[in-house]
Amino acid sequence: MATAVTDKVKERRNRVFVDTLPDDFLRITVSVQQQQEAADRQAALALHQQYLSAQPCLANILGRLNICVAQAKLAKNYGVVRMDPYARIRVGHCVYETHTDLNGGKNPRWNKLVQCLLPQGVNMISIEIYDERSFTMDELVAWTQINIPQQVLTGETHEEWYPLSGKQGEGVEGMINLVLSYSPQAPIQPLMYTSPNLSAGRLQTLSVYPAPPTGQPAPAPVPILSESELKQIEEMFPNIDKEVIKSVFEANRGNKDGTINSLLQMCE
Incomplete structure (x- = not known):
């Protein structure tokens, strides 16, 4: 019995092809047309x-929300000497940051303009203020959540001081000054x-x-601030960035007096 099995194994081994395999062994030839497909x-x-x-x-986009992060008045200095604060703004899933106000301490000024697309269903802005550190992680100093005012969504420019929460407690860590405007699309x-x-x-x-919108009214033209007007307002507000002035002017629909009033409120 064992001899019969051994003979069968030898017979199968003799049938095995032992030689150099051809180049196209187990390869499928692919035409140029098949490659293109x-x-x-x-x-x-x-x-x-x-x-x-x-x-x-x-x-899902409703329009453009303009957020001018003007300044903050904080309740306490958490820095070793003076704080270097910056603000982080979250709208939906998008996150923006201001520059760091070096030695800003408890009264940082940014005058940072954030322009973001406002998705449907997003009606809140989250803001966090950090103290930038050189050798350790930046420290979270204050935070707040702000519901976008309804008058902003109807086209009004809204300037307000909002309370901040932090280690001192809810709503007592200081205030942050924002100017909000909105342009639907x-x-x-x-x-x-x-x-x-x-x-x-x-x-x-x-x-x-x-596809281009059909049957929709043409959007109102964006007001343009002339160079002479811009220079005049810049001289009145030398600490406010030129782009912030233009944005506030646009948010006020080209009303120069309204622009100056909004900028005055930002500087208070």
Whole structure:
């Protein structure tokens, strides 16, 4: 019995092909057309994913929110000598920061203009104030959450001091001065899109550009501040950045007196 099994094994070994394998062994020959179809398929899948990720973002934007982070008055100095504060602003999933006011202490001034797209359903601004440190982690000094005032969403410029919370307690860590304005945008039409023929590996029809809005009134022209007016206001407010002045002017719909009043409130 054992001899019979051994003979069968020897017979099978004798059948094995032992030699140099040919170059095309176990290889599938791919034509140029098949390579192109495979590349088209990958491109179609990539664009399809890009479309799916971009569509909700484009259709979900209500307008542009302008946030001027003017200054803060803090209750306590947590620095070794004087604090170097900066502010971090969060709107939805987007985060922005001001520059660091070196030696700003308890009265930092930033006059930082933040322009962000306001998604649908987002009605709150989160602000944190940090003391920048050189050799340790930056220390969180104060924070607040602000509901976007309804009058801002209807087109008014809103300037206000908001209470800050921190180690001293809720609402007693100081105040922060913000100027808010809002510019709505026309609704974005759905993107023109035809699913690619993935089975054939070819892209049939695809357009990732939003269709131009139809039947929508033309947006109001953006007011432009002349060089002479800008220079005059700059001389009145030398500590406020030029871009902040332009933004406040735009938020006041080109009203020069209203712009000066808003800037005066920022400097108080």
